[in-house]
Each structure stands twice: as C-alpha cells, then as structure tokens.
Amino acid sequence: MLSLIIFSPLAFALALAFGPWGGHKSARRAALVLSLAQAAFTAWVLWGGDFSAAGFQLQERLAWLPALGAGYHVGLDGISRWLVALNALLLPIAVLSSWNAVERYPRAHYALMFALQSMVYGVFLSLDMLQFYIFWEASLLPMYFLIGVWGGERRLYATVKFVLYTLAGSLLMLLALVWMAFLARTQTGHLSFDFLDWSSLAIPAGQQMWLFAAFFLAFAIKVPLFPFHTWLPDAHVEAPTAGSILLAGVLLKLGTYALMRFNLGLFPEAAHAFQKPVLIICLIGAVYGALMVLVQRDFKKMVAYSSVSHMGLCVLGLFSFTLAGEQGALLTMLNHGISTGALFLIVGMFYERTHTRDLSVYGGAVLKMPVLGLLFLPVALSSMGVPGTNGFVNEFLCLRGAFEAFPWAGAVAALTVILGAAYMLRLTQKVMYGPLGGAKMEALTDITTRERASLGVLVALIFALGIFPEGILSNTQPSVQAVLARLTPGASTPAAPAPAAGGEARP
Amino acid sequence: MIPAYGLRDLAVLGPEIACILGAALVLGLDMAFRSQSSKRLVEAAAALALGVSAALALGRLAAGPGSAFGGQVLDGAVPDVFRLGLAATGLLTLVLARREGGSQGLLHAEFYALLLFALGAMELITVSQDLMLSFVALETFSLAMYVLAGFNKAWHGNREAALKYFLLGAFAAAFFVLGMALVFGALGSVRLDAASALLSGGKLAAPREMLLDLGLSLCATALLFKVGAAPFHLWTPDVYAGSTTPVAYFLSAGAKLAGFGALLKLLGAVPGCPAPFPQILAVLAVATLLAGNLGALRQTNLKRLLAYSSVAHTGYVLVGLLGLGTAGSGAAASVLAYTLVYAVMAFVAFGLVAAAEGGLKRPLLLEDLQGMGFERPYFSLALAVAMVSMAGLPPTAGFIVKLGVFKAALDGGHTLAAVVAILNSVVSAAVYLRVLVALYMLPKSPDGAQGGARLSGTLGFAVVALALALLALGLLPGSLLALGSL
C-alpha cells in the first residue's frame, strides 16, 4: 500500500509529462485533479494504520539489490505519518499556486512537482538506508529544474548552489552508510542496509562519533542549521511560488525528520556527546535567523530567514532529548510546513499582482485586498507563535524541552519569541497597513476564490492544530517515546516498548 | 618437445580471432567491390564480425575460466565480460560511424579494418598473462588508434591529434619495454602467472622483488597512459577534440576497457597486489579525479568537456582498483561494472554530440545547446539522463556503479582517499549540471548553432534505448550487480 503512495505521484508525473494535455489550462486542471486524488488516497491509507504501538506499520519488503545487501523496505510509524500527510496536503496547494503564474511548459512544471512529491514520500517511508539515500538525492533533481527553469533572475546561481551544497553533505553520508553496512556485515554476517538491522547493531563509540558527524552534516545542510543556511534564501528568492511552497513546506523537513529518525535513532552515545554543540548551533541559528529577517529588503528572503529561525528552534527541541522537546520538534515540522507554506502562498499572490518582491514598493495592501488581510493575520500570528494558532504549541513545547534540558538554552531560545513578533509585525505593517504605497498598490485586486480556497485550508489547519494539538500529539507519542527510550536508557519517561518490529505485514 | 597447441587453445581466443578475421574479410570485400554500395556491405561485414566475437565471448563466459597456449592466455568471468564489453563498444562505434560516415568520408573500409584489428588486440590484452603478448597487443591497438585519431579529411586539428597521440604513445611504450626487461630480470620470464607463483611462495630474494616492483611500475605507466590516468592524461582532451566523434568515443570507452582489463591482469596477477600499488593508486586516483573534474569545470567545447569527464571517470575506476588487495571487496567487479556503464554513458553523450554537431564547421560549443531543452525534448532528455548518470546521481546506473566503486575502496581500507574522491563528485556534478543549465534554463543564444540536432536513424534509436537502459539499470540494478558476484 505504501509503495502505491510512493510511486503513484511518479506515475502521474509521467502521465502529465507525456500525456495528451494540450494547453496550459487543461494541464493545470489535470494536475489539480490528480493531486487531489493522490491526497485522498494517501489520507485513506494513513487512516488505516493504528498507531497505539511504537513499531512500523504497513511494512513492505522486496529484495532489490541482494549483492549490496540493500532491499526495498518501506514502513510507516507515528513520526512519519503526519509528515506524509503534510506532503500530500501541500501538493494541491502548490498546484493551485501555479495556476496562472506558470505559462511556460506547464506540463513539465506539474510533472516535476509530482516527481518531487514522490521522492519526498520515498524519503519519509523508506526503512532501507540505501533506498533512503536514493530518494534523498533524487529529490534534488525535480527541485533543481523547478528553480532552474521557472525561477527568477539569479536562478542559475541559486539552483546550482542548492544542489551542490546538499550534494556535498549527503555524499559524505553515503560513505557513512557504506561504513555502517560493513559494520552490519561484521556483526551480523551479511551486508545489510536495513534500518531495523542497524538499530540493533552495537556501534563502537569512537566510530559512532564519525558516523554521527557525517550524518549530521548532510542533514544540517538540509534543515538548514546556522553555518550551512546560505543556500536557502537564494533558493527561495529565485524559486517559483510552487517551488517555494514545496521547498519550505516539505524539503526542509527531510533534514529534521532524518535527524530524528537516524541521528538520534542510531547513535545514542554520539548524540549525547554532540548535544551541547548542536544546541549552540541551533541557538545561534534561531536568534541569528530572526535578526536577519529584520534587515531584509526582499519579501521572500524575509520568509526564508524566518524558516532558518523556526528550524533552528525545531532542532533545538530535537536535541533536548526530552519528550516535550521531541514532540515539539515534530509539531514544528508540521506547523512550519503549514504556516510558511501559507506565507509563501501569500508572497506568490502579491508577486502575481505586483511582479516584485522589493518591500519598498508595498504598503496599505489591506485597503485594496481586505479578504487577504483577513486571512493573512492568522498566518502571521502562527509564525509569531501566538496561542490559539499552531505556531504557539510547537514553540511552547520546543522551548519547554530546551528549558528542561538546559535552562540557559531555553532562555536564549525564548528571545526568538520577541524577535519573531518584531519581524512579523514589521513585515505585516510594511506590506499591509499604512497608506497605499503607490501605483502598484492601487492596481491590487483582492484574492480570487481559487486563492481563497488554498489559503483558507491552511488557515483552517492553523487554527485546528492550535486549538486541538492533542489530535496529532496523541498518536506520535508512542513512536517518539520509542526514540527517546533508545536515546536515554534510563529515561524519566516510562520506558515505552522497545522498537518492536511492528506488524510484520505483507512481504 | 613442441607443446601441442590444439584447437582448444584457439577456442579460448575465439573472440579475438573473430575480430581479426573480420578485419581481413572487410579488406577483402573492399578490394572486391569498389563501388559505392560496397561501403554498406563492408559495414555489415564488420558488424557481423563483432557480433560473432561477442557471441564467442559469451560462450567463453558460459564455459568458465580456461587457460591456453601454456598459460600465456587465461580468461575468466571478468576478462570474458571485458571482451563482451569491447565487442559491444565496437558495435556502438559502428553505429556512431554510420551517422558520421556521410559527412566526413569515414566509410573507407580501412576504418573498419583498423577498428577490428584494434578490437582484436584489445580483447587479447584483457586475457593475456604474458607481458610480451600484452605489449604486442598494446602496440597493435595503439598503432590502429594513432591512425584512427588522424583519420579523415584534412581538417587541420585532426592531424595534430594523430601526431601528438603517436609521439606520446610511443614514448609510453618505451617505458613498457624497459619495465618488461626488469620483470624478465627479476623473474626469469615475463609470465605474470610465474610471477604470482614465485611471489606467493616467498622465494623471490629482496633485490629481485625490488626489480619486479620497478618493472611492474614502468609497465603500469604505459597502461595508465592508455587509460588516461592523472599525470599521463594530458593527451586526452587534445586528441579527443582533434579526432572525429566516433573515434573519440572509441578512444575513451575502448581504451578504458582494454587498459583496465590489462591493469587488472597486471596488478591482480601478483598476489596481494604488490606493496606499492595501493598507495600509488590512491595518489593517482585522487590526482586523476581532480585533473578531470577541475579541467571540465569551465570548459565550453563539448568534446573537450567529455574528454575531461573521461579522465574523471578513469579516476573513479582507479578508486575501485584500491580495493584490489582485500578479498571479497569485489574490486575487480566494480571496475568492470564502472567501465561498462561508462561505455554506455559515453556512447549516449558522444552520440548526442555527434548528432548536434552535424552541420557545424567548428567544434560544438555548450552555447549551441542553449534553449534546446524543450524544442528537442527527446534529444535533451537523453542528454540529461546521460549527464545525471555521469554525475552519479541516484536514479541512474551511474550512481550504482559509483557506489560499487566506493564500497570496494572502503573495503580496501582506503577511507581518506574515498572521502577526497567522493567530494570530487560534487565538482563533477557541477560540471554536468552546467550542461543541464544550458539545455533547459538558458534561452537560445544568438550565435549558437541553429538547432542542427536531429535524432534520427539507428543512432537516434540506439541513443534513446541506451539512455533508458541507464535509467532502468539505476532503478533495477540486479543485472549490473550480478557482475558483483564474479
């Protein structure tokens, strides 16, 4: 069933790319219908799995590369369930955002988006490390073309920088993967890339450090954490709206998900050893990111740096090794996807009308676009982390986790609460309020029903997750506790059942 | 007493003999029929010969390892697949030559004859256990290649390439001769199997072992030159740019297959791979990677870019060789797999270059490809797949073989070299992404070629088929990795 989720978008992509869809309009309609069908199917499948226990559900296994010991092994657990759902959600919205923004080669554009989604599904669902790596690297190509072909002026620089930066990190991870496979061979007799086999390996502490570092570098670049973040603003500024939504909504989560699943899952001792330095990097990232937003001139760059800040907070929660922190990190992944996705959607709407991202041109947009003003507010509040919206819940939990681990870390991280409010309100006021900012503002027309639909869904989610966080938290808890149990053997939280192999479902 | 060399010995050399007889047949047919139609006939004969050679190689593979001529020739699973690869590369070169033939007068029977002679010699070198036999085979296909490089009409660059290649090739051959002399001095014979017998028994006195190492190093120099490894690779870009595209392809894919086949014999024969070589290879591998990738970084002439990329790929294969010493590292298999996949990738790339430069008087520039992405979808898609595969990104066969090569290196314990080498693939990715950038992301440039890229006929079909093969192998590499079991 999961394999169907992974490969159905790929099939749709091929259908779109080479199918009979002639003009621009028919292509986008087909894309929308297909994306909604895909989302419905994924929801139906996700609904099936029961997540009371911590193990992997709906597993499917296939001997794909026996010579190298790598197989095709997919599985779903509490952690990856909601990320898959997020991925399914964002695609229709991304398609809607390119509705009339993309005239050139629409079929290829939508096909690439579907291909990207398929790769992202692959990363979230794969339990075989080589297969994970293949999907991880393959996800670069669709985004490369999306930014490269439909991007802004400096798109070439941005897209090549994006691909090479991520590639450099993940190649070192490839060596670490092969090294781990050798470890598996020495300890279990046969070369294996399977995550479940690896979790039971006893990795000597010395090697663990190196392996952790290699994995961490690859994922830190993707998250992005402080020193490795400079590709994100360029990639976002030059990406088309749909590209930005998918990049911010889903691609950044690959890094944090992988950190949680692999770095914490496989290398407990190293995680403890690296805890403080990582926390420091995250703190810098969070505060530095927020400061950067304050001085940006470009609308998208502001949102990009805010992502750096939010993601810094997320990994902070991750490395606090407390239940609150981990749950907060997982929620941040979801909520950031929704709120930043919505922000980029709005940026797209403005860009469609004014064709510029330079903030000096903007001002008083709410007078011309009251409905957008109505929907923009919850998104801004969510980004600031105001209670009642989803942003608050994950920020509260992450800060709580950090505070529980190291109060000083919690205190510094909490500074982002103030800075967050500062930059978000500055942005809101610069764009929305005040007198009309000139000819471009006069020409603004309010958002159409299509735009209202996509933004409305996200705003509804913002409030729903803000008011009922337990909906998500309750069923990610067992899996998160499993990760924590491995991480801190004598964990204060009641030791959840060891990561049982879960329902060994159909081969 | 005269050793009885019977039919059985000849059977081992079946593929080689097929090629050489094929060459003779081609020459005969050309003399018999002087008319234009003979060109097609000659080409068919060459194709037939290569087909037979490939079939015989497959037969040998099925029949399992066997030695002939008193141990001078020893084939096994890996050499046989090398021979199969070489036959296939020959066929692919024919396909390329056919497209080229019309415009650049390549249809002379001599081209096919030389090609077949060279292939015969290459197949011979991959199975020869005797240094002298290897030397003769090396010289045979080198001579053929010098002339092939300088083959066609009086386009100025072409002749310079031939001269350069000849002078440097002869210079390298001289090293081989001296190396052979030293090996003879150390072992009393130039038979590699004798070497392994002596060495494994530990009976060789220290100074003679020193002489053996020196000899082998000198021999390796010539082979490394042929393959285009780092300090010896300088001829590659000039000769590729100078010669016609099918010859350039043949030089890169064929020479690599033959060179590494011989190197495997040379280094593999000596048990435990004599002390100096892993370290030497590590230095050479990294140097080759750097030279190839960095050279290609800002290259605009497509053929020169492919030349530098060929050097870079030699570097990756050398990384695979690092695992030669340790058992079970599958180094030989990874080298074999990489060179085969390279042959396919190179064919797609060179084929598309050949198609694109059809009408141009000047060498094909990256600029000419601008804006072709959506106008010539299938052409661009094939080139894109080739480029992604060469960069070694996952969904393609390039990634699988690169993984195999790095696995071998890591298994051999060369972690540092592996790390430096894998970082190099970032540079190589940058190189190939530039091509994709030109194809898809840049508008048609005013002084670029006006869309000469016509994918038609057998070349078009072969290119697209092999591009799909690259993708298929990437997703379902079962067959590719079956080689791993060798």
Place this chain on the structure above:
Amino acid sequence: MFGVGFFLALAFALFAVGAFGVLTRRDPLVMFMCIEMMFNSGNLALVALSRYLGLASGHALVFFVVAVAAAEVAVGLGIIIAIFRTEKDVNVDHLSELKG
C-alpha cells in the same frame, strides 16, 4: 667490472638520454629517434639480463621488441611525413592549436 649491473646502468643511462632527447628536441624525427633509442636501451637491458640468467627467452623478447619497433617506425614516419610534407618548418611546437 663488467657485471650485469654495469650493463643495466648503461641501459638506464641510454634510456635517460633518450627521454631527455624527447623532452628537448623540437624536430619530430629526432624525437622519434630518441624514442627508438629508449627501445634499444630496453633491448640492451634484456640482453644483459638474459646473459646473466643464462636464458635464451630474453633474446626472443628482443626479437619481438625489434619487430614492434619496426612496425612503429613505419606508422610513425607515415604520420610525420603526412603532416610535415606541407609544413615549411618541421617543428612540433607549431602544432599546438589543440589546447585549453
């Protein structure tokens, strides 16, 4: 005094002189002669070593090497003449358009 070491040293010396010749002389013919000289140094080493080891197979090797050298000279001169027939001055460095 005239052991095989001496002859090996002589062979190496000739080899080095040949290499020096190839690197410095610009006239292709002389370069080619130097390459042939390197071949001959290899032959000398072979002869000396076979004399030391008392084996005749060394001489067979020399025979083959000479045959190969002959073939190479034929092709080499063919190429050189084909190229330098039209050129006024016979200089390898003038042929360096292919670069970069």
Place this chain on the structure above:
Amino acid sequence: MNPLLVVLFLPLATAVFNRLFGARLGKGAAAGLACASVLVAFAFAADSVLGLAALPAASRQVLVHVYDLLDLASFRVGFDLLLDPLSGMMILVVTGIGFLIHLYAVGYMHEEDAGEYARFFAYVNFFVFSMLTLVLAANFLVIFTGWELVGVSSYLLIGFYRGKTSAADAGKKAFIVNRVGDFGFLMAIFLIWNAFGSLDFSAVLPHAAALSPGMATAVGLLLFMGAAGKSAQGPLHVWLPDAMEGPTPVSALIHAATMVTAGVFLVARCHAIFELSPLALGVVAWTGALTAFLAATVAMVQVDIKRVWAYSTVSQLGYMVLGVGVGAYTAGLFHLLTHAFFKALLFLAAGSVMHALHGELDMRRMGGLWRKMPLTCATMIVGAACLAGVPLTSGFFSKDEILLMALRGPHADFGLWLLGYLGAACTAFYSGRLIFSVFFGKPRDHHAYEHAHESPWVMGLPLVLLAVGSLAVGLLGLPGFLTHWQPFTDWLAPVFADLKAVPEASASRALVLGLMALYTGTVAVLGWIAWRLYTGEAAAHPADGEATSALHRLLWNKYFFDEAYGFVFVRALLGYSRWLWRWVDQGLVDGTVNGVAAAAQAAGDFLRGRVHNGRTRQYAAYLAAGACLLLGLALIYHR
C-alpha cells in the same frame, strides 16, 4: 453546559460571526448582536457569581474542564476554567463595563462604513473573550493564552484605522513591548513547570512553599516582568500613551478598565509565590510607586486630553501595583475596581468631547464647553473628582487605603508613601487643569465652540451609568473605622485566606483621620491653583515652540523614554543586524561557499591554461614526471 462556558464562548462566537458576515448584515444588526452577546455574558456571569456566593466561604471555587490541551506522558494540562471570588469580580467588571462601552461605541463609531463597523465590534467582542479567558484561567498555560490573545486584540484595535501609519506603528509597538513582558512570563511558566511538574494553579499555588527562596524570587520577578509589560509599569509603559491612536471606546475598555489591570490580577493570583520573596514584593512596590509618581508628573504637561488620561492610567496602575507590592492585595484590587469605573467614564467623556469637536483633542483650543455639553461636563467632573481623590468619592477611599497600607502595611516603607502622596498631589492638579481648561474659562476656539453639541443619548446613558457606578462602588470598601461592613474584603477573603492576617489595627484612628485631612487639603489647594491658572483669559498653556523651562521640556518629552528605546533597541539592533547580514552572512558564510567554488574554477582555469597548453613536449615531460612519481612511490613503499 456550565454558564461559565456561555460567558466565555458567546463573545467569541459573535466576534467570529461579525468578522465574517457582519458587513453584509448592516450596522444595526452587527452592533446589536455584539452588545447583546456582552449583555447576555454579563447576565450569565452575574448568575454564576451569585451561584458562587451561595457556596460556603472555604470552598468557594468552581473548576470547569473544557478539554485536554497537552497530554505528555508525565504531564497533563487542559483548557480549564476556574471561577473564584477574584475571577468572579473580574468577569463582572469585564462584562459589565464592557457592555456599557459597547453601547457607547454604537454611537461613537457611527460614521464608519458597515465593513469597518462590523470589524470593530468583532475585535471588541474578541477582546472580551480574550480577557475572560485570561481572568477565568485555571492554569498557567490558559492564562498565558489569554495574555497573548489580549495582546493581539489590543494590537488589532489600536491599529484599527489601518490607513494611518501612526496607528499601525502604535499597534506594533504595543504588541512588541507586551511580547517583551510575555518573554518574562514564559520564563516564569517554565521555571514553575520545572519546579512543580504541573501548571495548574491548584497544584502550584497551595504548595508554593516548596520553592526555594532564590527560585521564588526569580519566578516572582519574571511574573512581575510579564505583569509590567501588560500593565504598562516601569520601563515597559511606553506603549500605553501611543495606544491612544485607537478609537476612544477601545482606549476606555482596554487601556483603562480591563486589559491593563491584567498585570495586577496576575500578581494577586500568584500572591502565594510573591509572599515567599520580600525582594520580589519590594521590586513590585517600588516600581509601582515610581511609575505612579513619574507618570503623574508627565500628565501635568500634556495637552492632548486622551494622553493626559493615558498617563493618568499609568499612574493609577502604579498605585494598584504599589498596593499589591506592599502586600495589601485587597486594597490594590479595590482600587482596580474603582479605577475601572471612573477611568472608563473619563475616557468616554473625553470621547464625547472629541466627538463633539470633530476630533479636536488639544485642550488649548477648548474652553467654556460646560454650556454646550452639560451632561458630559457633569459626568467628567464626577470622574475627575474620583480620580483626584475628592473625599467621599470611590477614588478617595481606594487610593487612601493603598497609601495607608504603604505607610502601615506588612511591607510598608515611608519612601513609598511619600512617592504615592506626591503622585496623588500631581493627580489632583492635572485633573483640575483638564476640567477647567476644557469646560470652564473663555472658549478659545470660537469656531469649534459654536459647533459643539451634546452627544446623543446612546453615548450619554453609559456616561451617566458609569458616573453613578463610580460613586456607588466606593461604598464597597469604606475604611475600617467607619463601618465593619466590608463587602469587598469579605468577598475576596477566601482567595487571600492563606495570607497572614492584615494588621488592620496597627494604624490608629487618629493617623487615618489625619492622613485623610492631609489628602483633602492637598486636593483643595491644588484644585484651587488649577482653577486660578486655567480659567483666566490667558490660560497658562505654553504655545507650541515657546521656550519652556528645562523641567517642562523633560516632562513634555516623557523623560525621553521613547527616544532612548528608539536608539538602544531599534537603531542599534537593526544596525547590528545589518552588520551581521553584510559581514557574517554575505561575507563569512556565503563568502566561504562562493570562495570554494571560485577556487575550484580558478584551479580549472589554471589547469586548462598552463598545463594543457597543447605542446607535446610538455605533455611528454608530465608523462616522465608521472613515471618518476610511480618509481619513487614504489621505492618508498617497498616492503
């Protein structure tokens, strides 16, 4: 369905409805809906408070669990509501005064078009819901939620006139300064969570003693930081005067009666923690006293009547905080109650004046308006009297009680009393100054004077009701020696039962009466001075740009707080960020990335330029060099 849920969620429902469909319904329906919902909420609130009163004093608490917010393995927190005498009083104030202000707003906002009208009432209803959440919270998470939502609604309402940049700036400033306070509050919540493993008041406050003195001080100070942010105390007061950009009903409801008192409410609610650390209480008291005095001095020189009342609010809040700071929680809360009434009245009256003079706020252009607007004048005089502390008015009793406690209370200090007294003197002066400048003396701007007219009944009625309320509420907390009927103290007794008995008797009757006489005298003298200064023809207002004394300039510029903050926080922070952006982000981090790329390309060019120069002999040289390398390595590595 517990009535409390209706109280809380009805305003929210109407807020959402108005915001989405209000514009289409038309002004009448939208306003009607909004006022009705607050009225019904007030009715239900009164009903539940009466229900509460029926309970025996000891167990006068009603806990309502709505749903689970967070359920981590060892820690559970839900969206729980707590009704106890303290929150009971507050919900009555919020819904009661809220309703009156809604009624007033119907008239005041009349000129706005339907969309804006509906939007205003939606925001105001949302504010009522947020304030009720804050007040009814049963654990720290819900109170923090209410805290922030109140901040959001104040941001929306201050910045209501979206076209005006100054309004948007004021809203932004208010929210950010509140957020600074919230940062402290959040830290306190986390410390509490660390210490107690739970956030419910029932679990934390009764066992507050478990906190070590150091921790108690830390939590106390951080809680007070949150309170200071919300109640515009100490350094965090800068946002309140600018909040006057919002419509006047907003100023009345939020920046006078309800929201700003949240800080005092919080300190009262967490008195158990504050009691543990005298240092924290001391800081609270002194901040309150200093704010009271300094704000009062600034109010004396302002010319915009709404700004005068704004600074007066900051000053009165200072008194409440002073009261709470010296341990007299009941006195502080009583002043909160009375202040809610008369300050709402003063703001609404000011609004009525502004409405009449078509937006004119500068008192220097007013005068003699009592003939034109008798009702507004009368009610404003009542309000001003309460504010100034004219004897027998509610303000007099509540402020007097606080000053008494400052002298004799559990944590009394003469300095505190002195600051309080001087503040009270200034208060008397500026309220007199305003009343006489606006209503008495000669009309200074005849044109405006001609057009002035009395406000319609819908604005007048709330004024009257509030005036009556202001006077009546004073009776609830008469001084001890006058009567033993202390309904207010008795009502709040269960909440502060755990406090040591307030040594009521320590203040002798003579002292109390003496103090009363002193205050009455001060009010009379200063009232007279104000009357002399400001009813004459040449009112003593310095014209703009006229050279004024250094002290006047200091007060006029509000002690240069805004300029200081502007420089330290805004410019310095932005400057540093810009430096960071240019040098660290572009320079260092991006620099290295691009540097590596450039180095690779340079190496490529060098390779292609120098090494591959086409000369065969050079290639042969490299070949020979390679051979030497191989031989050398063979020799080095040889076994």
Place this chain on the structure above:
Amino acid sequence: MGLREVLLAVFAFGALAFALAVVSTRNTVYAALEFVAHLLCLAALYCLLDAPLLGVLQVMVYAGAIMVLFLFAVMMLDIQETGRESAFQGPGQVAGALLLAALLFALLVFGADRFPAAALAPAAAPGAPGVGADNVVRVARALFERGALVFEAVGVLLLTAVVAVMVMAKRRLEN
C-alpha cells in the same frame, strides 16, 4: 683486462657518446647518422654478450632497414638546415628536462643497484651451454615454441601497421 673487457668498454662508451651526440646535433641528417653509429655499437655489445644472432639482427633490421627509412623520411621532408635556431629551446626547459632525466636515471639505478654487483658477474663461463654455440637453436625454440602465440600476434601487428601506413599515405594523395 682481457681483449674482451677492452672491447666492451670501447663499445659501451661509444654507444653512450653517440647517443649524446644524437641528442645535441642541430642537423637532422647528422643526427640520423650518429644514431646509426650508436646502433652499431650496440650490435657489437650484443655479440660480446654472447648474443650473436641479435647482433646480426640489430645490424640488418635496425641499422639497415629502420634507419634507411629514417633517412628516406629526412630526404622526403627536405628539411632546410639553414636558419634553424639551436636544437634546444630556452635554458629553462632544458634544465627541467635534464633534471627529469637525471631523476629517472637515479631512481632506476637506485632501484636496480641493490642487485649484488658481484653476483652479477657472468656466472656461466663464456662457453656456458645456455648461451654459447647453439644460441640460434635456443632462440629459435624460444621464438617458435613457447612464443608461437606472440609470434602470430606480431604478425597481426605488422598487418595492422601496413594498413595504417597505407591509410596515412592514401589519405595524403586524396587532398
């Protein structure tokens, strides 16, 4: 120091001297002639090293056939001897080449000289059966028995060379 050693010394140093001459003379024809002399010295050395067959082979094939080809080529290209700048080009390059050649020589000698000099004295007496009288017979057996495959391979090589040269020649005729 018998006659043999004297001859050995003469021819050895003769070979070296002529080699150096080839490298340094400017005139190509002189270089060719010096090279022939060098080959003859080598042939003499072969004979002295009990390899008479090779000596004769050297004279006939190498000195005779190959060098004639060279002279023929020199004549074909009618190289103008005058106006030729010095054989070498620029001191820097020469120094570099010299250094490289010296390094090559040193490495080889250092590697090989570990051979015990003494042991290298011709162990077998001049009349040792391995070499002496039946040299031709032993070489023939090495050539045609054990080296039969190599012999055939050389045949193929020569055929390829013929085709290659014919191509180069034919092409030249066409343009």
